[in-house]
Amino acid sequence: MTTTARPRSAALRPLRGVRVLSLALNLPGPAALMRLRAMGATCLKVEPPPPRGAAAGTPGDPMGHYNATAYGTLHENIKVVSWDLKAERGQAALHKALARTDVLLTSFRPSALAKLGLGWKVLRARHPALSVVAIVGAPGERAEEPGHDLTYLAEAGLVTGLELPATLFADMGGALMASEAVLASALNLKATGKGSFQEVALSQAASWLALPRTWGLTQPQGAVGGAHAGYRIYACRDGRVAVAALEPHFATALCQVAGWPVKGPTTLLQPETRSALAAFFQERTCAQLNRLAREHDIPLHTLAAPRQR
Template sequence: MHPTDHTTTALQPLQGIRILSLALNLPGPAALLRCHQMGAHCSKLEPFAPANQASADPMHAYSPAAYTQLHDGITLLQANLKTEAGQALLQQQLAQTDVLLTSFRPSALAKLGLDWESLHTQHSQLCMVRIFGSTHPEEADHAGHDLTYQAEAGLTDNGQLPASLFADMGGALMASEAVLQVLMARARSSAGRCLDVGLAQAAQWLALPRQWHMTTAQGDVGGAHAGYRMYRCQDGWVALAALEPHFAQRTCQAIGLTDCSGSIAEMRTAAVHAAIEAFMLRQRCSQIAAMAAQSDIPLQLIADYHK
């Protein structure tokens, strides 16, 4: 599925808004792409690329495909902000910018003259969204990455790397939300506003279901409910999400447990877990998917689970 949100794209709430980003890696570019999809004119100012490299953004080295997709429709500029020429280009851009997006630590912003107090004095209507590792003042300058923020939030298990960069992508969504917030505040006051987004806080927000024990082994969406589990079939795996009683009852009826009402208490029992597990093991994934479609049961076939 393409990451574009077609509803947001159709609304184009940021049409006519100009956003300049200095943010590298993933959260800033992902947030900028979301803003572009909402209609904003988006530019990104990168450092000059080293010799034999297409971009100074580390994301290009990690994943050229990701870099290309993240910058689709984004105007790319290059400058050395530590030089007079670079600062002149930056000031020229800021004079026609509505929102500045950054991902530097506070100390680095100050060295570049990009602390909020200085910017607000020079450009009173400019808004700013700053992506930090953490919004706690004593932690904003600490080194960190997605993995450390997820680990702090309790989203890592048994030494396994997370399935995705949840802190970065969650932070990107919060940053694009913050763009809307500062613009709405400016519309009421006619003065620029500044908001901070912490990747650690994004990870903690995503971890709330775990903190509520919903996704732990004893939670109903953590494996305790037989209708909400990954099941092995003959030729792969399926993800079953029959959580609500009516979906759970349909699942039980489809596998032959006709006396099961699908209540949460019943779906937590070892007998129901064993019955569904045994049924799934006897079927091919395509057979299970066909059964689920016929009975209107939430299920996703994952035939290439181990590939």
């Protein structure tokens, strides 16, 4: 019997030769820069000077203080310099670099950029081929409003209880949108020879991620919100199991293993089916469920029991 090797994904580098300079701090900007570096861009990060009295080499980005591991990962293979943009020397260094930069990535409020002489109109006049991707909290006139990932998720309806979200969805979604905007800027520059301005709002990233919930898909009555018995999290004897048997053949296999008859397409939407599967999982260990999943081709993932607070 011969087998055909699966092709390996090629490491595409569509931004090879594109030069990106970032002034963006904290998470969304650096996360975008990490993605851009992976796509082949030449990346330079400009940070403000570290706080007075800080040890030599201390990052000027707050991320470097509250999570050194994250900071190190985000800035791997990226050149980082420390320039005081409020000083003449720092401004001179910045504009010298911008003269050979294709895309400037920022995350300051518009008023802060204006104070530094880095508003779009000023930059366009001084560097006609430069594109700007501006990461802001909210779009348009709301760009001056204070906010963070949690407030944007709350506004989008993604905070449903007292628990904090499992990750920083708006920040990371915004980072992806920002890297997408840089790609668009590079394509536009190649086509027109002119720079462009694009605004990426974290609140809009949160709204984009919230669309499945807005459509009702992840609401409690939605198929992937808990109504479908094959797409839920159940307790098992020594932990939990995340089941994703959504397609009919997976759902049928799950019910057959559990000894529950499938009488039609609505079987998996019935409360009694959820109850039957809950009882089935409750009696089995994670190891037993993992074995059943392998033997019957059922998509599930076992988890430890949640830690008590």
